[in-house]
Amino acid sequence: xxxxxxxxxxxxxxxxxxxxxxxxxxxxxxxxxxxxxxxxxxxxxxxxxxxxxxxxxxxxxxxxxxxxxxxxxxxxxxxxxxxxxxxxxxxxxxxxxxxxxxxxxxxxxxxxxxxxxxxxxxxxxxxxxxxxxxxxxxxxxxxxxxxxxxxxxxxxxxxxxxxxxxxxxxxxxxxxxxxxxxxxxxxxxxxxxxxxxxxxxxxxxxxxxxxxxxxxxxxxxxxxxxxxxxxxxxxxxxxxxxxxxxxxxxxxxxxxxxxxxxxxxxxxxxxxxxxxxxxxxxxxxxxxxxxxxxxxxxxxxxxxxxxxxxxxxxxxxxxxxxxxxxxxxxxxxxxxxxxxxxxxxxxxxxxxxxxxxxxxxxxxxxxxxxxxxxxxxxxxxxxxxxxxxxxxxxxxxxxxxxxxxxxxxxxxxxxxxxxxxxxxxxxxxxxxxxxxxxxxxxxxxxxxxxxxxxxxxxxxxxxxxxxxxxxxxxxxxxxxxxxxxxxxxxxxxxxxxxxxxx
Amino acid sequence: xxxxxxxxxxxxxxxxxxxxxxxxxxxxxxxxxxxxxxxxxxxxxxxxxxxxxxxxxxxxxxxxxxxxxxxxxxxxxxxxxxxxxxxxxxxxxxxxxxxxxxxxxxxxxxxxxxxxxxxxxxxxxxxxxxxxxxxxxxxxxxxxxxxxxxxxxxxxxxxxxxxxxxxxxxxxxxxxxxxxxxxxxxxxxxxxxxxxxxxxxxxxxxxxxxxxxxxxxxxxxxxxxxxxxxxxxxxxxxxxxxxxxxxxxxxxxxxxxxxxxxxxxxxxxxxxxxxxxxxxxxxxxxxxxxxxxxxxxxxxxxxxxxxxxxxxxxxxxxxxxxxxxxxxxxxxxxxxxxxxxxxxxxxxxxxxxxxxxxxxxxxxxxxxxxxxxxxxxxxxxxxxxxxxxxxxxxxxxxxxxxxxxxxxxxxxxxxxxxxxxxxxxxxxxxxxxxxxxxxxxxxxxxxxxxxxxxxxxxxxxxxxxxxxxxxx
Numbered sequence: 003x004x005x006x007x008x009x010x011x012x013x014x015x016x017x018x019x020x021x022x023x024x025x026x027x028x029x030x031x032x033x034x035x036x037x038x039x040x041x042x043x044x045x046x047x048x049x050x051x052x053x054x055x056x057x058x059x060x061x062x063x064x065x066x067x068x069x070x071x072x073x074x075x076x077x078x079x080x081x082x083x084x085x086x087x088x089x090x091x092x093x094x095x096x097x098x099x100x101x102x103x104x105x106x107x108x109x110x111x112x113x114x115x116x117x118x119x120x121x122x123x124x125x126x127x128x129x130x131x132x133x134x135x136x137x138x139x140x141x142x143x144x145x146x147x148x149x150x151x152x153x154x155x156x157x158x159x160x161x162x163x164x165x166x167x168x169x170x171x172x173x174x175x176x177x178x179x180x181x182x183x184x185x186x187x188x189x190x191x192x193x194x195x196x197x198x199x200x201x202x203x204x205x206x207x208x209x210x211x212x213x214x215x216x217x218x219x220x221x222x223x224x225x226x227x228x229x230x231x232x233x234x235x236x237x238x239x240x241x242x243x244x245x246x247x248x249x250x251x252x253x254x255x256x257x258x259x260x261x262x263x264x265x266x267x268x269x270x271x272x273x274x275x276x277x278x279x280x281x282x283x284x285x286x287x288x289x290x291x292x293x294x295x296x297x298x299x300x301x302x303x304x305x306x307x308x309x310x311x312x313x314x315x316x317x318x319x320x321x322x323x324x325x326x327x328x329x330x331x332x333x334x335x336x337x338x339x340x341x342x343x344x345x346x347x348x349x350x351x352x353x354x355x356x357x358x359x360x361x362x363x364x365x366x367x368x369x370x371x372x373x374x375x376x377x378x379x380x381x382x383x384x385x386x387x388x389x390x391x392x393x394x395x396x397x398x399x400x401x402x403x404x405x406x407x408x409x410x411x412x413x414x415x416x417x418x419x420x421x422x423x424x425x426x427x428x429x430x431x432x433x434x435x436x437x438x439x440x441x442x443x444x445x446x447x448x449x450x451x452x453x454x455x456x457x458x459x460x461x462x463x464x465x466x467x468x469x470x471x472x473x474x475x476x477x478x479x480x481x482x483x484x485x486x487x488x489x490x491x492x493x494x495x496x497x498x499x500x501x502x503x504x
Numbered sequence: 505x506x507x508x509x510x511x512x513x514x515x516x517x518x519x520x521x522x523x524x525x526x527x528x529x530x531x532x533x534x535x536x537x538x539x540x541x542x543x544x545x546x547x548x549x550x551x552x553x554x555x556x557x558x559x560x561x562x563x564x565x566x567x568x569x570x571x572x573x574x575x576x577x578x579x580x581x582x583x584x585x586x587x588x589x590x591x592x593x594x595x596x597x598x599x600x601x602x603x604x605x606x607x608x609x610x611x612x613x614x615x616x617x618x619x620x621x622x623x624x625x626x627x628x629x630x631x632x633x634x635x636x637x638x639x640x641x642x643x644x645x646x647x648x649x650x651x652x653x654x655x656x657x658x659x660x661x662x663x664x665x666x667x668x669x670x671x672x673x674x675x676x677x678x679x680x681x682x683x684x685x686x687x688x689x690x691x692x693x694x695x696x697x698x699x700x701x702x703x704x705x706x707x708x709x710x711x712x713x714x715x716x717x718x719x720x721x722x723x724x725x726x727x728x729x730x731x732x733x734x735x736x737x738x739x740x741x742x743x744x745x746x747x748x749x750x751x752x753x754x755x756x757x758x759x760x761x762x763x764x765x766x767x768x769x770x771x772x773x774x775x776x777x778x779x780x781x782x783x784x785x786x787x788x789x790x791x792x793x794x795x796x797x798x799x800x801x802x803x804x805x806x807x808x809x810x811x812x813x814x815x816x817x818x819x820x821x822x823x824x825x826x827x828x829x830x831x832x833x834x835x836x837x838x839x840x841x842x843x844x845x846x847x848x849x850x851x852x853x854x855x856x857x858x859x860x861x862x863x864x865x866x867x868x869x870x871x872x873x874x875x876x877x878x879x880x881x882x883x884x885x886x887x888x889x890x891x892x893x894x895x896x897x898x899x900x901x902x903x904x905x906x907x908x909x910x911x912x913x914x915x916x917x918x919x920x921x922x923x924x925x926x927x928x929x930x931x932x933x934x935x936x937x938x939x940x941x942x943x944x945x946x947x948x949x950x951x952x953x954x955x956x957x958x959x960x961x962x963x964x965x966x967x968x969x970x971x972x973x974x975x976x
Contacts, residue, residue: 073966075894114860114864136890144880146880147875151871154927165924165928173913173914176916180910181909184905187890187897188897
């Protein structure tokens with residue numbers, strides 16, 4: 003432990019920022035925003051450093067930190083990152099950093115807003131960098147309450163009230179987490195019965211042999227818990243309403259990274275520890291995923307509110323991730339991870355642009371707009387990048403994700419994959435229709451007073467746009483890393499043969 | 505005989521009597537010194553108990569047991585008592601000239617709890633229980649000019665007397681069948697004759713009343729609402745913990761849980777499940793903070809009962825752990841409610857509207873305490889529930905754990921309802937709330953303990969683990 007605990011620092015800096023903000027007087031807007039921006043910037047730099055310093059040849063868990071925490075439960079404060087968690091860590095901080103700037107114009111209750119937002123960012127980060135099941139769950143639930151408070155205090159009431167949206171979001175996720183927790187405890191008890199020592203270490207739990215029936219039950223519990231968070235059909239109803247009610251920063255973080263905890267948990271915990279259960283339940287997940295892809299895309303076609311379009315489209319995109327996970331092979335899981343990253347930056351950019359537009363025009367109804375490209379060229383560029391990424395245009399990171407998933411999944415689920423690919427057509431349809439209606443066409447005099455993006459408002463566009471193109475043109479920057487992580491994981495559970503594609 | 509072993513009990517008894525006598529004999533203005541004496545005295549006894557924590561003895565042929573288990577709970581009662589007295593500071597003005605008797609009765613109730621948890625046989629247990637309950641009858645009706653308080657006192661008296669009678673009947677049935685009231689001797693000769701089964705069922709019913717387990721919970725909301733808030737608080741944390749402490753000792757020592765004839769643990773499991781479900785569901789529709797916390801305390805009793813059902817290391821550790829952190833969370837929540845009631849004279853949830861603007865700290869503390877009650881990490885309630893439900897799953901009650909977990913997530917709805925009022929509600933009150941120094945101290949202790957024990961529960965769980973060794 004002579005090395006610098008990089009991960010702990012990255013985790014604690016936002017919390018420290020939150021503590022400082024709570025101590026600042028409420029009138030010091032500039033200082034509060036500055037503190038928030040600085041602390042997320044530090045975390046972002048640290049996570050880029052981790053990405054660069056990670057030894058790809060060696061692989062496995064690196065930057066490991068372990069401190070015994072609760073003895074009788076075998077809990078350690080254990081941090082570590084591998085090829086799967088680094089992209090997620092990076093994603094969290096990219097979006098966290100951008101979300102601060104996307105909320106730069108908040109004027110009321112600034113102090114509460116940024117303190118809660120920083121706690122939220124730290125909580126999300128924690129889930130991705132811990133290797134201990136208990137600590138994972140701790141962070142997983144820590145994020146729920148700041149989100150609730152942020153939604154009811156700073157959200158917007160349109161089709162549903164923000165109170166309703168906040169509570170729906172919270173209760174859905176908590177009920178899901180109840181099943182998850184029941185599964186985790188059952189796993190812990192069973193592992194203790196088998197091995198004789200209490201342990202919450204994910205890697206250790208994965209080495210034990212559980213009976214198949216046990217694995218199926220616990221995997222089902224976890225799939226329900228994680229699936230709810232990932233807005234798996236039919237447990238997705240919280241997602242569009244929640245995003246619509248939430249303030250911009252929360253929509254960005256929620257759709258961008260928080261949802262991904264569900265996919266990450268499925269891969270890192272459920273799949274790794276309970277492979278036999280996964281083999282039985284995966285086909286069910288694949289079928290449900292089709293519900294996500296096709297059903298949510300259909301709904302998108304009839305939406306008029308921008309946030310609902312992106313909300314349902316994120317439900318639809320999560321279907322691809324689920325198909326990737328359910329196909330249970332190296333390529334498809336690779337694709338699922340890269341897709342989570344890709345969708346994260348894309349959705350966050352989308353919500354940042356919508357938030358900016360809504361702030362200025364006080365409407366999100368696409369039919370109210372037209373020809374915005376005349377008044378707001380930069381905003382239009384942002385919308386177009388996000389939109390084209392969303393429909394999987396080559397050159398953007400999303401294309402890499404979708405393509406990899408389809409290649410990986412085709413061998414396992416032919417019909418489902420073909421149907422899933424058809425989802426891309428719908429996506430193109432609703433995205434292009436909405437953006438075309440809004441951004442192009444004759445100039446609308448009504449919106450002449452709108453100011454284009456300027457100053458700090460550009461930060462989300464630049465940061466997230468860059469990530470989209472970087473991932474698209476130089477996919478190997480992340481792809482190698484992810485392959486590394488997924489290969490380790492699959493080797494550990496001996497599924498290479500099941501996959502059959504390597 | 506070495507009386508220092510009984511030091512805590514003797515000192516508390518003397519302190520209670522001294523406070524009562526001094527309160528009567530001293531002139532009005534000197535009353536506040538009596539109150540100070542009560543607090544200091546309790547604080548000193550608490551320190552004494554912590555120092556002599558590891559002492560153990562078997563007194564009077566097993567009638568009275570001094571052990572880690574008992575000492576753990578005694579520390580809990582004293583801490584709760586001190587916190588409640590601290591937070592009562594601003595409220596106490598309503599008692600007019602009678603504040604010292606309030607302290608005296610609180611101390612005597614504490615003594616009753618201490619006797620209950622150390623009792624090694626039923627008669628002593630019963631005496632302790634009655635000492636506690638009778639003190640609470642008076643305390644409940646302490647607001648003389650308030651009709652609700654008087655009504656609550658009378659209700660509590662009548663229903664409490666009935667439940668005591670049932671408990672006594674149960675004890676007599678057990679004594680008649682087995683010829684002893686000593687827990688260890690009962691445990692050694694336990695047979696599942698129908699008389700013994702009926703007796704133990706009645707004993708369970710008696711305890712279930714005290715800790716407000718469904719279907720014996722009917723008294724709880726009315727009495728919680730009518731009683732002065734500090735009394736409600738102590739009733740909810742102290743009386744409940746004492747009931748559970750005694751119940752666990754009876755069950756682990758006297759009753760053969762793995763009895764093939766009668767499935768005791770299934771009986772407890774069903775009671776726990778029903779309690780959790782009904783408590784939480786009724787709490788959903790409450791508009792008054794006291795009634796809300798009353799139903800929440802019913803649900804909390806259900807969670808603790810899950811640990812008793814499990815009757816294994818995790819479950820019992822959970823009972824001890826949860827009972828303590830419940831003190832902090834509940835006292836914290838009630839302390840904020842007290843501050844609001846003193847300021848606005850209201851106890852409905854609307855009165856909390858806008859609190860986050862008036863007193864941001866109070867709103868944050870209320871939210872944290874509520875979240876701990878709901879079992880959301882990183883508050884202490886989560887670690888407590890983790891132990892309780894881990895115990896249940898280890899004993900094969902996956903369904904019970906699932907019910908408990910789902911209902912605790914449902915409970916978030918009503919706990920957050922209060923937060924919602926505080927953070928986005930609006931009403932006509934604007935000035936910041938004033939807090940006495942005592943309440944401030946109590947609030948900080950509660951909120952820090954709630955967070956620290958949630959983030960780093962290791963040491964406390966080891967302590968709880970050591971305390972239950974004697975029962976396993």
